[in-house]
Amino acid sequence: MSLGQRVSTDRQLARLLQIGVVLEEVVEARAYSHLESLSPDERAELDEEIAELLDHAAEESAEHRARLESLVDEMDAETVGYDEIELLVREHYASNQPEDFDGLLYDQLCNEETAYKFYDDLIEAIEASDADYTVDEELVLDTLYAIREEEKEGVEEVTAIMEDRE
Amino acid sequence: MNTADQYLKAIYLAQMMEDGPASTGQLADMLDVSPASVNEMIGKLEDRGLADHEKYKGVELTDDGIGRARDALQTYCIIERFLANVLEVESYREEARALESVIDDTVAERLDTIIDRRSECPDCFDPEADRCECLIAEGQAD
Numbered sequence: 381m382s383l384g385q386r387v388s389t390d391r392q393l394a395r396l397l398q399i400g401v402v403l404e405e406v407v408e409a410r411a412y413s414h415l416e417s418l419s420p421d422e423r424a425e426l427d428e429e430i431a432e433l434l435d436h437a438a439e440e441s442a443e444h445r446a447r448l449e450s451l452v453d454e455m456d457a458e459t460v461g462y463d464e465i466e467l468l469v470r471e472h473y474a475s476n477q478p479e480d481f482d483g484l485l486y487d488q489l490c491n492e493e494t495a496y497k498f499y500d501d502l503i504e505a506i507e508a509s510d511a512d513y514t515v516d517e518e519l520v521l522d523t524l525y526a527i528r529e530e531e532k533e534g535v536e537e538v539t540a541i542m543e544d545r546e
Numbered sequence: 547m548n549t550a551d552q553y554l555k556a557i558y559l560a561q562m563m564e565d566g567p568a569s570t571g572q573l574a575d576m577l578d579v580s581p582a583s584v585n586e587m588i589g590k591l592e593d594r595g596l597a598d599h600e601k602y603k604g605v606e607l608t609d610d611g612i613g614r615a616r617d618a619l620q621t622y623c624i625i626e627r628f629l630a631n632v633l634e635v636e637s638y639r640e641e642a643r644a645l646e647s648v649i650d651d652t653v654a655e656r657l658d659t660i661i662d663r664r665s666e667c668p669d670c671f672d673p674e675a676d677r678c679e680c681l682i683a684e685g686q687a688d
């Protein structure tokens with residue numbers, strides 16, 4: 381067991397980036413499955429604002445996923461079957477839907493907050509390490525900073541909609 | 547998982563294996579740190595009401611300490627299961643130990659939503675084998 385929060389090897393970094401990809405997959409699948417699960421009546425009732433939010437969340441997660449994947453590709457990491465993971469995530473979310481729009485927004489908020497926390501911890505752990513990675517550390521950090529910022533904006537966006545609906 | 551939680555988890559597992567108090571030396575071995583570091587952290591855990599330390603006898607967790615330790619073990623179990631069952635990592639124990647300090651419990655909870663974790667978790671964790679008993683990848687592992 382290694383104590384202390386730092387990323388000291390290439391393999392650890394690659395694995396954490398892969399976990400980031402899976403978390404993005406979760407956000408994306410969840411947002412899409414929320415949209416797809418709605419009946420025509422519910423869709424009609426759905427605020428345009430929320431529909432746009434879910435759409436935007438799904439698109440943004442796909443983009444984050446691609447950016448993380450390209451970093452992992454630059455490293456000599458074991459391949460992960462993302463297609464299988466995508467299926468797994470979607471299967472789990474198909475049978476697990478929030479009951480109403482408030483639940484849906486709350487769920488989206490949890491997703492964005494979790495992703496933000498993950499990138500925040502990851503940045504701190506990389507910065508605390510003096511390891512040399514095979515991938516350019518500055519590029520990794522720049523990417524993670526940018527993604528973390530977008531997650532933060534996502535949290536603020538969902539919070540604002542939730543407050544407006546109160 | 548922060549350092550204090552990693553200690554609590556180690557004490558909890560050591561107590562299970564020993565069926566009694568955990569010794570400083572055993573904890574130092576498990577955590578790969580010096581006995582002095584263990585003593586320092588045990589003092590902090592005592593101050594927070596999470597552990598009781600008796601000289602020559604060892605350290606035991608309080609009820610609050612046990613609660614925190616079980617949460618930490620559950621987070622570790624999720625990471626191990628995620629690595630073994632979803633990412634199909636062969637050296638999942640080694641990697642889970644390396645990653646546990648970076649993965650927060652809220653992140654673990656999110657990963658938990660895509661693994662089939664059982665309700666008895668973390669009692670599914672076998673301290674002697676140092677693995678969750680419900681892993682499906684044992685045949686492919688280590």
